[in-house]
Amino acid sequence: MxxxxxxxxxxxxxxxxxxxxxxxxxPATREIESYxxxxxxTYPAGMIPGSRLLDASPHKINWQQTIQICKDYxxxxxxxxxxxxxxxxxxxxxxxxxxPGLKIAFVGPHGHIKPEETLNASEDIDFVTRGxxxxxxxxxxxxxxxxxxxxxxxxxxxxxxxxxxxxxLHTEELDALPFATxxxxxxxxxxxxxxxxxxxxxxxxxxxxxxxxxCTFCMWPQTISGHAWRTRSTENxxxxxxxxxxxxxxxxxxxxxxxxxNIRKDRVMDLSAKFKPLKFQWSSTARVHSDYETVKxxxxxxxxxxxxxxESGDAQILKNIKKGATVxxxxxxxxxxxxxxxxxHGDFIIGLPGETKETIQKxxxxxxxxxxxxxxxxxxxxxxxxxxxxxMAQQGFLKVEALxxxxxxxxxxxxxxxxxxxxxxxxxxxxxxxxYFRPRxxxxxxxxxxxxxxxxxxLYHEATEFLAxxxxxxxxxxxxxxxxxxxxxxxxxxxxxxxD
Numbered sequence: 378m379x380x381x382x383x384x385x386x387x388x389x390x391x392x393x394x395x396x397x398x399x400x401x402x403x404p405a406t407r408e409i410e411s412y413x414x415x416x417x418x419t420y421p422a423g424m425i426p427g428s429r430l431l432d433a434s435p436h437k438i439n440w441q442q443t444i445q446i447c448k449d450y451x452x453x454x455x456x457x458x459x460x461x462x463x464x465x466x467x468x469x470x471x472x473x474x475x476x477p478g479l480k481i482a483f484v485g486p487h488g489h490i491k492p493e494e495t496l497n498a499s500e501d502i503d504f505v506t507r508g509x510x511x512x513x514x515x516x517x518x519x520x521x522x523x524x525x526x527x528x529x530x531x532x533x534x535x536x537x538x539x540x541x542x543x544x545x546l547h548t549e550e551l552d553a554l555p556f557a558t559x560x561x562x563x564x565x566x567x568x569x570x571x572x573x574x575x576x577x578x579x580x581x582x583x584x585x586x587x588x589x590x591x592c593t594f595c596m597w598p599q600t601i602s603g604h605a606w607r608t609r610s611t612e613n614x615x616x617x618x619x620x621x622x623x624x625x626x627x628x629x630x631x632x633x634x635x636x637x638x639n640i641r642k643d644r645v646m647d648l649s650a651k652f653k654p655l656k657f658q659w660s661s662t663a664r665v666h667s668d669y670e671t672v673k674x675x676x677x678x679x680x681x682x683x684x685x686x687x688e689s690g691d692a693q694i695l696k697n698i699k700k701g702a703t704v705x706x707x708x709x710x711x712x713x714x715x716x717x718x719x720x721x722h723g724d725f726i727i728g729l730p731g732e733t734k735e736t737i738q739k740x741x742x743x744x745x746x747x748x749x750x751x752x753x754x755x756x757x758x759x760x761x762x763x764x765x766x767x768x769m770a771q772q773g774f775l776k777v778e779a780l781x782x783x784x785x786x787x788x789x790x791x792x793x794x795x796x797x798x799x800x801x802x803x804x805x806x807x808x809x810x811x812x813y814f815r816p817r818x819x820x821x822x823x824x825x826x827x828x829x830x831x832x833x834x835x836l837y838h839e840a841t842e843f844l845a846x847x848x849x850x851x852x853x854x855x856x857x858x859x860x861x862x863x864x865x866x867x868x869x870x871x872x873x874x875x876x877d
Contacts, residue, residue, distance in 0.1 A: 380520075381427065381518055381520075382425075382451040382518045382520070383427055383428075383450050383451045384428040384450060384452040384453075384454065384514075384518045385428070385431055385446065385447060385453050386418045386425075386429070386454040387418075387431045387443070388415040388418065388433060388456050389455055389456070389457070389464070389468055390433035390434055390440050390443050391433075391434050412434065412569060413572065413581065413634070414432075414557070414570060414634070415430065416634060417484075417510075417601075418484075419555070419561070419582075420554045421454065421512075422560045422564070423554070423557075424515045425514075429450075430560055430564040430565065432564075432569075436566065440468055443472070445475075447472045447475065447476055447479060448476050450476070452479070452482070452517070453472070453480070453482070454484055456485045457488065458487055459760060462495065463498075466498050469502070472501075481501055481502055482502070482503060482510075482517065483495055483505045483506070485601070486597070486760075486762065487761070488505035488506060488507065488530075489506070489507045489508060490600055492537070492539060493539075496532060496537055503523075503531065506529055506530075507529065507539075507542065507543075508545070508601060508603075509528070509545060509546060509586075509601060510528065513526055513528050523540075526540060527540055527541050527544075528540065528541075528543030545586070545607060546586070546607065548607065548608055548610055551586065551607060551609045556582075557582040557617075558580060558620060558625075561580055567625055568627075573751070574684075574722040575630060576658065578625070578629060579628060579629060579632050580625060581631065581632035581634040582634060583633070583635055584633050585606060585607060585608045585609065585635045585636070585640075586602045586606075586635075587602045587604060587605045587636065588636035588637045588640070589604055589637075590699075590701050591604070592700055592701075593699050593763060593764040594698060594729070594757065594759070594760070594764075594765040595636075596762060599763050600762045602636060606637075608644060611644065612651075614651075618652065618655060618657070622655065622657060629658065630657070630659055630660055630681060631660075632659070632661065633659060633660070633662070634662070635661065635662055636662065637662055637663070638661035638663060639663045639664060639667050639675070640666070642671050645674070646671065649680070652678040653677055653679065657679050659678075659680060659681065660680070660682040661684070662684050662685075663683035663684065663685050663710075664685070664701075664702065665687070665711075666710075667710065667713075669713045669716070672713045672714060673716075673717050675719065676719050682722060684722045684724065685707075685721050685722070685723055685724065685749075686724045687707045687743070688700060688726050689726065689736065689740050689743075690739045690742065690744065691704075691731065691739050691740060692704055694731045694732065694736060697731045698729055698730065698765070704743065708747065720750040721747075721749045721750060722750060722751045722752070723747060723753075725755070726754075726756070726757050727740070727754060727755070727756055727808065728789075728791050730768065732757075732793070733795060734800065737801075737807075740808075744808070745812060745815070748818075752812055755805075756801055756805060758791070759791060774792060774793055775791060776791070789802065802850055802854050803854045806847060806850050806851060
């Protein structure tokens with residue numbers, strides 16, 4: 378067996394023009410600038426001796442610095458996306474100029490959905506992974522030939538070869554993976570990660586993979602993670618929590634970044650019982666299915682906040698997207714959370730199939746009735762590989778196939794005969810205005826800031842960003858949807874973006 382290749386696993390830097398100009402990757406996809414942990418990359422990083430995980434954007438590492446870092450490595454594993462592919466291809470060309478012998482693998486949903494197209498995007502890409510890539514890149518780094526590695530696509534004799542699919546990992550294999558928090562401690566600074574509705578600093582990791590829900594717009598269960606719900610043992614999760622508490626005494630909370638954390642009552646009750654004696658705060662994604670007993674147990678176990686994808690206040694739209702939940706279930710879940718003192722960050726989407734001007738207003742009124750602590754309002758995006766993308770393409774509602782412009786700014790690309798992109802964007806602005814400019818909400822926000830200096834600083838930063846983005850959206854609407862710097866929130870770009 379040859380020596381292990383010196384490996385760099387990378388979440389690449391922000392969108393770059395490579396001519397001295399730059400625009401940020403993340404503000405284009407979220408309402409307020411957020412940095413989430415690159416959890417998927419931590420597992421192979423923990424299995425390759427001498428490797429390094431580089432998360433460029435939150436650590437303020439630009440493309441020039443990235444190229445210099447890559448000079449010291451033999452193998453680069455780069456996490457790409459549909460939105461980021463063009464930029465990432467430009468980046469690796471610069472990297473290969475500086476380090477011609479470097480081997481490069483692209484991992485992530487886009488390569489899984491379109492492996493041949495991804496390979497054809499650049500001769501610099503040696504192979505692309507499909508499905509879960511934990512062991513694929515590890516085997517390559519340890520010297521295994523590509524033709525013997527499952528779940529990869531590569532070129533051979535001028536043709537693209539697709540090896541057999543790699544089986545998904547289940548409980549025993551998931552428990553055997555390294556802890557993500559070990560790699561955070563080794564390679565990352567947790568203070569660099571910020572999500573507006575989470576306490577700072579926080580850490581996040583997965584306790585499960587996959588999601589049995591069939592939401593048509595959600596990318597991860599329809600690409601890498603799949604619909605088969607696979608769990609780590611509750612003992613294994615509790616061990617990582619204990620270790621994270623030791624690693625990061627400055628940590629304010631843990632976020633469980635599962636596609637859906639609370640899908641099975643008995644497991645949630647077991648985890649909550651194991652968490653209770655550890656006396657720490659945590660947050661998670663959640664569906665609206667949990668009853669009062671479950672929510673109460675979670676609160677007793679330290680739960681502080683749930684991210685919940687309510688999506689719409691219209692019953693037919695929820696059926697159209699196969700949400701598997703009703704408006705009334707959302708109401709009951711919110712009431713139970715309020716009873717036990719758990720806060721909720723609610724996610725809503727404008728522009729899903731069946732949307733009209735009337736249903737937009739209906740959803741705004743529903744959101745105000747729920748009265749979540751915070752909200753995110755997204756424009757519907759049909760990500761490649763999802764049922765929504767296929768449906769919108771078939772029905773002729775994808776007016777712009779591109780998801781982003783050359784600068785990395787997200788482009789609204791769904792439009793209906795009865796509802797234009799500009800009207801939907803105006804709906805986003807109206808949603809935020811009607812929700813947040815209510816006296817009770819303003820007082821709730823100000824009250825928290827009065828007693829917490831960190832909260833005041835965070836609130837000021839978010840308020841200035843929010844108002845700037847609001848002005849951009851208004852300008853875009855006034856120009857009829859043709860302004861070239863569209864800044865919107867896009868569902869499906871992160872497992873924690875409320876797609877549950």
